Amino acid sequence: xxxxxxxxxxxxxxxxxxxxxxxxxxxxxxxxxxxxxxxxxxxxxxxxxxxxxxxxxxxxxxxxxxxxxxxxxxxxxxxxxxxxxxxxxxxxxxxxxxxxxxxxxxxxxxxxxxxxxxxxxxxxxxxxxxxxxxxxxxxxxxxxxxxxxxxxxxxxxxxxxxxxxxxxxxxxxxxxxxxxxxxxxxxxxxxxxxxxxxxxxxxxxxxxxxxxxxxxxxxxxxxxxxxxxxxxxxxxxxxxxxxxxxxxxxxxxxxxxxxxxxxxxxxxxxxxxxxxxxxxxxxxxxxxxxxxxxxxxxxxxxxxxxxxxxxxxxxxxxxxxxxxxxxxxxxxxxxxxxxxxxxxxxxxxxxxxxxxxxxxxxxxxx
Ligand SMILES: C[S@@+](CC[C@H](N)C(=O)[O-])C[C@H]1O[C@@H](n2cnc3c(N)ncnc32)[C@H](O)[C@@H]1O
Numbered sequence: 001x002x003x004x005x006x007x008x009x010x011x012x013x014x015x016x017x018x019x020x021x022x023x024x025x026x027x028x029x030x031x032x033x034x035x036x037x038x039x040x041x042x043x044x045x046x047x048x049x050x051x052x053x054x055x056x057x058x059x060x061x062x063x064x065x066x067x068x069x070x071x072x073x074x075x076x077x078x079x080x081x082x083x084x085x086x087x088x089x090x091x092x093x094x095x096x097x098x099x100x101x102x103x104x105x106x107x108x109x110x111x112x113x114x115x116x117x118x119x120x121x122x123x124x125x126x127x128x129x130x131x132x133x134x135x136x137x138x139x140x141x142x143x144x145x146x147x148x149x150x151x152x153x154x155x156x157x158x159x160x161x162x163x164x165x166x167x168x169x170x171x172x173x174x175x176x177x178x179x180x181x182x183x184x185x186x187x188x189x190x191x192x193x194x195x196x197x198x199x200x201x202x203x204x205x206x207x208x209x210x211x212x213x214x215x216x217x218x219x220x221x222x223x224x225x226x227x228x229x230x231x232x233x234x235x236x237x238x239x240x241x242x243x244x245x246x247x248x249x250x251x252x253x254x255x256x257x258x259x260x261x262x263x264x265x266x267x268x269x270x271x272x273x274x275x276x277x278x279x280x281x282x283x284x285x286x287x288x289x290x291x292x293x294x295x296x297x298x299x300x301x302x303x304x305x306x307x308x309x310x311x312x313x314x315x316x317x318x319x320x321x322x323x324x325x326x327x328x329x330x331x332x333x334x335x336x337x338x339x340x341x342x343x344x345x346x347x348x349x350x351x352x353x354x355x356x357x358x359x360x361x362x363x364x365x366x
Contacts, residue, residue: 001100003059005076006077007048008035008076009045010024010071010073011112012045013071014111015042016312017039017043017044017045018313020039022037024067024070025037025048028058028062033050033054034050044112055075065199068316069340069348071342072169072175074162075165076099077098077100077161081158083156084157085157089129093133096149096161099149102140102146103146105149106149109153109173109174112176119153144166150164170199177198182228184248185228186224186228186247186249189277189343190226191225192341193225195342195343197210200351215236215271215273217240218276219240220262220276221240221245221277222239224245224247226277227255234254235254237255238267239257240262241257241262245257263280270298273301274292274301274303275301282305283318283319285303286323286350294326294329299353300351300354301353303352305319305349306346307346307347316348320336332354336351
């Protein structure tokens with residue numbers, strides 16, 4: 001489909017624009033393309049630009065899953081400015097059709113900042129009118145490979161018009177997962193692990209890697225939000241923490257509580273999963289998780305890294321190197337992914353796993 005791309009638009013947690021910009025510059029650089037990025041501190045988004053050829057090449061390879069600090073990865077067209085209160089719809093439809101000829105559907109969004117949230121009454125009011133006008137203009141298609149239209153309102157008279165590609169974007173509006181807080185869970189951080197499963201694993205991986213009867217160790221488990229997520233999937237958990245576990249978790253028969261130091265604990269038998277939410281130096285946690293996977297104590301790990309106030313991006317790079325070196329030293333293939341979850345504050349959450357064995361070939365019948 002012919003598109004008229006002006007640059008990239010990335011959504012991020014407000015306050016993390018610098019990290020988001022740095023990461024996209026580095027990532028595109030590794031793919032062989034120079035991009036520039038502008039980040040206004042506290043805005044909740046980053047604008048990046050490159051020449052047209054690079055943009056079209058990048059549009060085929062960039063995926064939001066590969067960018068830890070981006071909640072959403074979009075390709076922007078025009079910014080519509082100076083919209084009149086009487087008719088915002090006409091210039092938005094024109095900008096949408098200038099960017100791409102047809103879309104599967106559309107999201108009308110605002111950045112995730114307190115100031116921008118005041119625009120949500122306006123965007124809710126406009127949604128129905130914009131949908132109708134796009135339909136009247138023939139801007140929708142049944143083709144599932146077509147892009148989705150995103151209209152990001154940054155002021156009452158200003159919106160950035162952008163698109164996203166299926167398979168390369170977050171499917172959540174604003175890149176923010178809407179997860180229900182389970183009332184029986186012992187802590188709100190349960191949502192962090194639930195979100196990590198959704199955003200760090202593909203749907204196929206969630207089904208294949210989170211099965212009833214599997215085993216897990218939870219380091220820094222108290223009061224039990226992460227353990228609760230595993231137990232709700234009927235996974236057996238050894239919960240390691242000197243602090244008390246809350247709620248009825250211990251009565252489920254699926255949880256063994258060990259009051260031990262998470263850095264010294266070693267499971268008697270290897271487990272499927274390690275999860276780790278200890279508040280500790282990120283590089284120490286990275287080294288610990290890498291050791292578990294390198295030594296075959298677990299196959300998969302999800303872990304939280306509390307980033308320092310300064311040099312957060314550099315610290316994440318350093319943790320990535322620590323893990324890669326540990327796994328390479330034992331010649332182990334691995335998958336490492338990071339994401340700053342919506343439920344993460346000054347943190348990122350990582351997934352480290354060894355790729356599964358190929359399904360064994362069916363025996364030939366004699
Ligand atoms: C952020 S809380 C974990 C919350 C938990 N994931 C939940 O969902 O309820 C951090 C926990 O790590 C534990 N912790 C910190 N250092 C530890 C260590 N060296 N060994 C074991 N637990 C540790 C603390 O006692 C605390 O309960």
